[in-house]
Amino acid sequence: xTKNTKFRTPDCGLSKVQQMLGGKWKLLLLWYLSEKPRRxxxxxxxxxxxxxxxxxxxxxxxxxxxLIYREVFKVVPPxxxxxxxxxxxxxxxxxxxxxxxxxxxxxx
Amino acid sequence: xTKNTKFRTPDCGLSKVQQMLGGKWKLLLLWYLSEKPRRxxxxxxxxxxxxxxxxxxxxxxxxxxxLIYREVFKVVPPxxxxxxxxxxxxxxxxxxxxxxxxxxxxxx
DNA sequence: CAGGATCCGCTACGATACTG
DNA sequence: CAGTATCGTAGCGGATCCTG
Numbered sequence: 001x002t003k004n005t006k007f008r009t010p011d012c013g014l015s016k017v018q019q020m021l022g023g024k025w026k027l028l029l030l031w032y033l034s035e036k037p038r039r040x041x042x043x044x045x046x047x048x049x050x051x052x053x054x055x056x057x058x059x060x061x062x063x064x065x066x067l068i069y070r071e072v073f074k075v076v077p078p079x080x081x082x083x084x085x086x087x088x089x090x091x092x093x094x095x096x097x098x099x100x101x102x103x104x105x106x107x108x
Numbered sequence: 109x110t111k112n113t114k115f116r117t118p119d120c121g122l123s124k125v126q127q128m129l130g131g132k133w134k135l136l137l138l139w140y141l142s143e144k145p146r147r148x149x150x151x152x153x154x155x156x157x158x159x160x161x162x163x164x165x166x167x168x169x170x171x172x173x174x175l176i177y178r179e180v181f182k183v184v185p186p187x188x189x190x191x192x193x194x195x196x197x198x199x200x201x202x203x204x205x206x207x208x209x210x211x212x213x214x215x216x
Numbered sequence: 217c218a219g220g221a222t223c224c225g226c227t228a229c230g231a232t233a234c235t236g
Numbered sequence: 237c238a239g240t241a242t243c244g245t246a247g248c249g250g251a252t253c254c255t256g
Contacts (some may be wrong), residue, residue, distance in 0.1 A: 007154055014203070018135050020214075024249070027126050029160050040218050046115055051250055053142050077217045078236060078256085080116025087213055094205050095122070101120025101202060105195055106128075130231070148238050159230055164239060185237045186236085 003048065020065045025050055025058050027095055030084070034092040035070060036084035128173045133158055133166050135203055138192070141176060142200040145191035175199065 021027055032038065032046060042092070044055055053098065059082060062068045067088040073079040084092065114120070131133055133155065138153060140146065152163060167190060170176045172197065175196040181187040 007136065008159065012207075013214055014135055014139060014207040016214045017206050017210040022130060022132070022248095024126070024130075027122055028115065028120070031122060033193070044218090051252090052219070052253085053221085054249060057249090067178070072218095078219085081219060090213065091209055094202060094209060097202050097205070098125050099120075099122040100198055102125040106121055106124045131229095152238090159232090160239070161232090161241085162228095162230065165229090170242095186239080188238060 018066070023058050023061060025054070027060060027098070029062065030088060030092065031059060031095045031099065033082055033084050034089070034095065035082060037081050040080050040082070043082065062088075128175070131166050131169065134170060135164070135206070137166060137170065138175060138196060138200065139203045139207065141190055141192050142197070142203065145189050148188050148190070149188065170196075 021030075028047065029043065032043065038046075040055075040059075043059075044050070044052065047055070050058075059068065059070070063070050066085055069083050069085050071081045072082070073081070129138075136155065137151065140151065146154075148163075148167075151167075152158070152160065155163070158166075167176065167178070171178050174193055177191050177193050179189045179191070181189070
C-alpha cells in the first residue's frame with residue numbers, strides 16, 4: 001500500500017461502526033440482548049440508570065440500524081420484544097471480545 | 109446464571125471500554141497507529157478533518173488511558189512519535205474485526 | 217406495559233489564532 | 237514541527253410529566 005486511502009474517514013467502514021455504536025448504552029444493550037430476546041421492561045430493570053426516554057431512543061436507533069429487531073405483540077397489556085438481527089448477531093462476538101479485553105486489562 | 113449482575117453498568121469492563129474509545133476519532137487513530145508508529149504531522153495529514161486541537165486532545169486521552177505511547181525526541185525541529193502500547197496492541201485485532209464487519213455488512 | 221412529548225444542561229466537538 | 241489558548245456551538249444524554 002503506497003497511499004493510505006484506507007484510513008480516509010467518511011467512507012471507511014470503521015467510521016460507520018463508530019457512528020452506529022457510539023451511543024452511550026448501545027454496546028451494553030446489544031450485549032444484553034445477545035443472551036436472549038428481552039422485553040422492554042426487562043431491559044429497563046436491568047439498566048435502571050437509563051431513563052425510559054433514553055432507552056427507547058437508543059433501542060429505536062439500533063432498530064433503524066438493523067442491529068436489533070422489534071416485535072410487537074398485539075395483546076393487552078402490550079408486549080414488545082427486542083432481539084438481535086442477523087447483523088447484530090454477527091457483531092456480538094466482537095462485543096464479547098471487547099468485554100474480555102476490558103476485564104483482563106482494565107483492572108485499575 | 110440466575111442474576112444478570114454481569115450487565116450492571118458502572119463496574120462492567122465493557123462500559124470502561126466504551127468510555128475510553130467513545131471519542132469520535134479514537135478508533136481511527138488506534139487503527140492507523142496499529143500499522144506502525146507515526147509522527148504528529150503524519151497523523152494530521154492522514155486525517156485532515158480533525159483539527160489540531162482535537163487531534164492533540166484525543167491523542168492525550170489515549171495516552172492517559174495507556175493505549176498509545178508518546179515519545180518526544182529532543183531535537184530541533186521537534187519530533188514526536190506515537191505508537192501503540194502493549195495494551196493498545198492487544199486491542200487492535202478487535203478494531204480490525206470491527207472494520208471487517210463494517211465493510212462486509214454496511215454497504216448501504 | 218411500553219412508550220411519547222418537552223425541556224434543558226453539559227461537554228464533546230470544532231474554528232481560529234497564536235507559540236516554543 | 238508540534239503543539240497551546242480561546243471561544244463558540246450542536247446535539248447527546250437526561251429529568252420530568254403524560255398517554256394508547
